[in-house]
Amino acid sequence: MYSLDELYNKALQLKNKGMSDKEISTELHLSVNTVTWLLARDFTKQKNVQDVKIGWRSVGVYGNRIANLSQIMLDIIEEESADGDYETDSILGITVNGIPYATMISYFLDKELIIYKPHPSRKDGYFSSNFASVKGKKIIVIDDVCSTGETLRRTIKDIREEGGEVKLAIVIASKMQEDEIDGVRLRSLFRASLIGKE
Template sequence: MMKSLEELYKRALELKNKGMSDKEISTELHLSVNTVTWLLSKEFLKEKVVQDVKIGWRSLGVYGGRIAHVAEIMADIIEEESRLSQFEVDSILGITINGIPFATMVSYIMDRELIVYRPHPARKEGLFSSNYAGVRGKNIVVIDDVASTGETLRRTFKDVRDEGGKVVLAVLLASKLPVDEIDGVKIRSILRTRLVGPEG
């Protein structure tokens, strides 16, 4: 356990030294911002209990075909939810960086528009790429890889609403969230993680 924490620390420190913020490091390492801050403070050398779970999906990410297979599952979940909740889907939104490959494939499978969104670590508002579909007047499904605290999803939902769109569902590869809904939007994930035992 300590060896893997030390490896995570070294990787986080390497990214920090490249100028990345704790939020950007958390996205890259699939950890919560609090865990990154905790790692970089070297508190793990003093403590024995970790309150986070690292989600690594590199085995999926190295081949487009594997991403396509996961996207088929995501598209199936979207179709199931649209039947159950009776909503139409106009567009698929991918959150940069890691949500974009999945969103692109889901967009292709479902023959829907693709929206690309980039949360901005220094500003409250994120950016919608002008090279892809717009948001206004659309029913949108948000796609991302891992949700830890839900903050990125909250910001995305708010920015979509501010631009005149409506988020009808969010689909994730994995969720660490203790809830199935954020700001009135249902969250579905292929994998859910939970801490168990006396600390969880």
């Protein structure tokens, strides 16, 4: 658990290393708006932040724990595939944190692996040429945390523009209340919700 001062110091440290607010938000599992708010030190004036920090480091430090969470994601994928009556060609991992889970799931399912890297400042990203291509593929998108849905929306848009079809998006934790994003079913292992009034 981080205090606001600790989060600020961590965000500032990453900013000083040349990371963009978007990259910092991915690293700290916060929304971009929260990172901008932190770095502006607005929290010294206003303490009621509208975000939830998601930390899963206890899982991420051991491969067997990543494999175990991936097995749960795989179970959800199989459930959704049966309900939607569709097959999948490829598993796409969004860098950085979606890659380990996507890799495990592609291994379990014996499917191609696609790697997508969103650009930190532009509204697009790119697919790594070292992995499978997107065109003509039925794809499941894997990431760690969905905060505002911006990264997933960009990913879905870029997949469609490259001629792929997104069948499902699955994340470890979602801060969104919606079960769909740009017409794609969104599933998560956990959903974080703010409750109460400001």
